[in-house]
Amino acid sequence: MRKGIYPGSFDPVTLGHLDIIHRAADLVDELVIAILHNSSKKGLFTTEERIDLLKRVTEDIPNVKVISFDGLLVDCAIQYGTKTIIRGLRAVTDFEYELQLAQTNKRLRPDIDTIFLTTNVKYSYLSSSVVREVASYGGDISHFVPEKIIDDVYKIVKRGEKK
Numbered sequence: 001m002r003k004g005i006y007p008g009s010f011d012p013v014t015l016g017h018l019d020i021i022h023r024a025a026d027l028v029d030e031l032v033i034a035i036l037h038n039s040s041k042k043g044l045f046t047t048e049e050r051i052d053l054l055k056r057v058t059e060d061i062p063n064v065k066v067i068s069f070d071g072l073l074v075d076c077a078i079q080y081g082t083k084t085i086i087r088g089l090r091a092v093t094d095f096e097y098e099l100q101l102a103q104t105n106k107r108l109r110p111d112i113d114t115i116f117l118t119t120n121v122k123y124s125y126l127s128s129s130v131v132r133e134v135a136s137y138g139g140d141i142s143h144f145v146p147e148k149i150i151d152d153v154y155k156i157v158k159r160g161e162k163k
């Protein structure tokens, strides 16, 4: 059985992430979506909220599993029985960081490889921070996140502003 792991912060999940998830899920028998739970690097969405949003937007993809992890990604990959990390590449600006991440992971675990999927050009400008920013001003995020989570994203972003 061929498994892959797609890690990220997903703060929150975007249509760009979802596009990578669909394509990655076609490449493997099981795709583990691994949400970084980092207590020192708090995001706007709690880990439970990110898990919930990701589960809802992937409920129609049968070979996807959503989990959270703390610690090293390579350890999480081994724990879930995969040696294939999948990451999306939006633009050349992503490249340096992604290369460093992939090479660090390779140094830590030479048996683990990273595969890059190029982001659909439709979403090449899109990021979770763009979603948070536009939502915080009440802008239209319907081109940025799946329809079924739009209301929750506004609600959570507004809650963050009250803090």
Ligand code: PNS
Residues within 6 Å of the ligand: 007, 008, 009, 010, 036, 071, 072, 073, 074, 101, 104, 105
């Ligand atoms: O969506 P992001 O924030 O670009 O995802 C980054 C992520 C979660 C893939 C990366 O920060 C990560 O793997 N963190 C876990 C700690 C780790 O293993 N770091 C790799 C060595 S620098």
